[in-house]
Amino acid sequence: MVLLGCKDSAAQKVQADVTIYLSGEIWARGGAVKVNPLPVSQARWREVLAADNVVIAPPGDLKPIAPDGKRMTVVVDKQYADVQFLYPEGRGNFTFRFKPHPDEKIPAAERSVRILTIGGVDSNTNLGEEMKVGFKGMPTAGIQVFHIIAPDTNERSARVLAGVADPINGMAMTCAMRSATSVCTHDAQTWQTMVVQWEKEKIELDQEYRRMAALERCYDGAGLQRGKGTCEPTVDSQGETTYTFRLTTGS
Structure with a gap:
């Protein structure tokens, strides 16, 4: 199971190469990972090259990268994490991938990764929002x-x-940081608070999807009469909505 994200597909040009190892809760139960590449000056990148940014060894089957490139690894073991990594601005290119942690027992074939959303950037700067955790103040x-x-x-x-985990909602995060990587997650107490909100919003969203499906079924069931009436809702004690088609007076 590998999903690549990159700014340039030519391996020989890649200067920031990041492997995100998945482990623990997120590998067992699934979840969401936010990834933020952060451009830095060449001077800061030289500092990165001299520092250790490997938690565990990167996979052994990777393609070569640029001579002044850096391989980095991080580990995500919670159901939600905000991963940030630095790369050199201007000529800098990056790539990142998801891999199961080497110690994981669940086969990679039983898991997969899919992109959910891509954030926008300013058309003038090609940069997005500033980080609220981790490398605070740096634009993505x-x-x-x-x-x-x-x-x-x-x-x-x-x-x-x-959505619930976004720092804008005030859920405090703690970050494991190195000179070029940051993995921010929630402590146990905050996570429990989040789970309550997560479950509540999941129930509400599922209920809304069922309501919309019921409304569609109602109008579909009206057939040729659908333009001559409306589907009127009835909400039961559990909050579930059903619809009954009624002809408009005079139709």
């Missing part, structure tokens, strides 16, 4: 949010999780 080259697909977390659930 473009947020990407990924769904780690597993039986417990479908796409709708992952989207809700990503």
Whole structure:
């Protein structure tokens, strides 16, 4: 299971090469990962080259990168994480991939990754929003949010999780930082608060999807009469909505 994100597909030009290892809860149950590439000056990149940014060894089957490139690794083991990494601005190119942690027992064939959203950037600067956690104040080259697909977390659930977990909602995060990488997650207490909100919003969204489906069925069932009446709602004690088609007076 590999999903690549890149700014330039030519491996020999890549200077920031990042492997995101998935482990623990997110590998077992699925979740969402936000990825933010952050451009930095050449001077800061030289500092990165001299520093250790490998948590565990990168995969051994990777293609060569630029002579002044840097391989980096991070580990995500929670159901939601904000991953940030630096790359050199201007000529800098990057690539990143998701891989199962080498110690994971669940086969990679049973998991997959799909992109959920891509954030916009300013047309003048080609930069997006500034980081609120991790490398605070640094602008992203473009947020990407990924769904780690597993039986417990479908796409709708992952989207809700990503929304609840956004720092803009005030959910505090703690970050494991190196000179060029940051992995921000929620502590146990914050996570429990988030889970309550996550479950509540999942239920509400699922209910809304059922309501919309019921409305569509109502109008479809009206057939040729649908233009002569309306589908009127009835909400039961559980909050579920059903619709009954009624002809408009005089139709």
